[in-house]
Amino acid sequence: MGGKIQSLPGFRDFYPEDCAVRNYVFDHWRSVAHRYNFHEYEGPILENSELYQKKSGEEILQQLFHFEDRGDRSVAMRPELTPTLARMAVARQRDYRKPMRWFGIGQFFRYEKPQKGRGREFYQLNVDILGESSESADAELIAFAIDLMLDFGFGVEDFVIRLSNRDAWIDFMQAESMTADNLQEFLQIIDKMERESPETTDKKLIALGSSRQAVDNFISSSAADKHFSSIIQNLKARNLADHVTIDLGVVRGLAYYTGTVFEVFDRGKAMRAVAGGGRYDNLCGLISNDASSMPACGFAMGDVVITDLIRETKNANSRLLNHLGGVNTTDVQVIIADETVRSEALYTIQQLRGAGFRVNYSMTDNKVGKQFSQAEHAKARVAVIIGSEYPKVGVKDLAERKEEKIDSGEIINLVRAILDKTPEGPLYA
């Protein structure tokens, strides 16, 4: 076996500084989910391939990490959470009051060519409301998505919710006397409109019995407004409607959406979807073979694009940096000034940790100067110096560079007093 073993292409290593950013995103996701009264769940990372084929057809397997396990089952590393959610929710729907307000944070896998903003794994927040057919549930999700963005520090200039509804396109197809069977094919054309030439789009639309002109006219008319009035009114009541624009060009790629679809859209140069979702009233029924099954709606936000956007956006990025300044720092560095009192130092460390403080120290004999340099590197806010005068010890406020000599029994109180007056965040910025 030759050189060093590398990680697989498209898979990330989260070193402590990367993991801190990941956790910052997770913490925001959880915090808003908490305020919105959603309950966390999680499913398996490996599922029967059938779960994805049933929803998306055979071809989906081409984009998945799928294989035969040792028990000859066709299994796949999950590319998304919604089929698992539908499986779980249907299996135990009698045990939960409806509507169920559930969220999950987990990792997902797709076998794609790795490129910027798209690896072979990603984390994703999934937020879903099950058992509620009213559009007030759709509005609740859109409000959640907006509050999430605001919570990260984004403003109305940074993002917009593009709101659409597939039912509007069903109206259009009826008005154009198009065959309802072609709905998915038609929606694919609308989905690609932004990226394709007008001529290509027109040709495809004519083949289905319509035209680009008819589609353009429909988009710029107010014919579809009735599909949005209740959601817009709901968001207006929350003072959030300024963050929303109606955009029938948004249909979202997934086949299972039935009504409202929306995406959180980056208004900046990159112009990409940061999150997206919609209503999928038939999926639970499809998964469970039970046509009377639950209505549902949900949305998902991946970690990669949102993290890029935070990094690129001044206010959001400064919130992140401010947070990171306090991560992986230490409350107290215990300085062992004399090896003969290492036991006393270990006793003190145990007391300090027992009181809930984060404590660092040198595990081996080191010069005092080097231990203070450790304290600085760990961004400790207090140094407790233990030497041969024990039980007299020094406690140094590292921000004010002021040291007091006290009795060891008073350490915890003094440390707490210093930490309480020292503002959160790094001392050595």
Next chain:
Amino acid sequence: MGGKIQSLPGFRDFYPEDCAVRNYVFDHWRSVAHRYNFHEYEGPILENSELYQKKSGEEILQQLFHFEDRGDRSVAMRPELTPTLARMAVARQRDYRKPMRWFGIGQFFRYEKPQKGRGREFYQLNVDILGESSESADAELIAFAIDLMLDFGFGVEDFVIRLSNRDAWIDFMQAESMTADNLQEFLQIIDKMERESPETTDKKLIALGSSRQAVDNFISSSAADKHFSSIIQNLKARNLADHVTIDLGVVRGLAYYTGTVFEVFDRGKAMRAVAGGGRYDNLCGLISNDASSMPACGFAMGDVVITDLIRETKNANSRLLNHLGGVNTTDVQVIIADETVRSEALYTIQQLRGAGFRVNYSMTDNKVGKQFSQAEHAKARVAVIIGSEYPKVGVKDLAERKEEKIDSGEIINLVRAILDKTPEGPLYA
């Protein structure tokens, strides 16, 4: 496609009540890691199979979910974190001050016959110190493991650290003039001693040039004490030595351990290892093909056995239950007593959530009585009742069953006052 799609055998669904237990365990893991000044990292769930073969040989693949990916790479879902850690740490060891104090919380996979306490996936805490050869690092890890158990609510009667050292067995082999090449084989015999008949063990030991009698004599002698004196002294200084017993019979299964090995052992009926670890000074060098590489030690704790043990242990379980009583509960239920003021209610909900409260409400027109029943089910501590008298609203303390009529501008202050005086935890136990 016939019936409902099931989850795969050995894989767990975490419904909200299960996820709350999982998160309780994670939160404790993180909290103690924080006090001990460890920094969180995470690696990929999928790795090159070679990473595991290099450490454990071909046969390890039989126990893994491994397959060829679409790029013809032999890949495996990770069975443990240590090889990934070694890969990551070696790749960027110049970027971090030593010793590196790192911890990770993630999911792992093994293709085994599912049985009680052993599925095909599990979560695990990994705690490692890299770049420190002193046994004071081993002691720091053992102290961490003990504090973790104490933090869960376990006492000296519930668990013990069984401390051992492979070097003691190297001494023994030398004293017995056994071939050093047989070390791994010999350690396997010691590892299985507890579960095998004395005759079987004796036969195997004789084949290697020793005997069960010699091994028994060695275990009950004090010949190995020198390997433990510094760790025991260190733990005594922290007042933690009562939780430790020296037990040379513990060698831990993994081939890569080099010195100290230990396990957290359940003293109860089940008598199983709850966590385990040790020193592995050669692994980073093996992974990186660099013999001069970092010394290291670490331990891991899985979620399954610790959760079972919590459930079975009175004090630990009552701490868990006390915590769960406050999970998935609501601060405020907004009761919409009149549909004509739904917009005003949504405005109020937005204000309350903006103030950080967890808020539930009925998304559709519902009788007031049913909404109060929702509040009870959600274990809300306050109800805000919004009706046709708006901006006069009712705020009800659901613990004291006392309602006040106030102006809508005063809602947040009054809600905060009620929540501040209501003790944490469920109202409807």
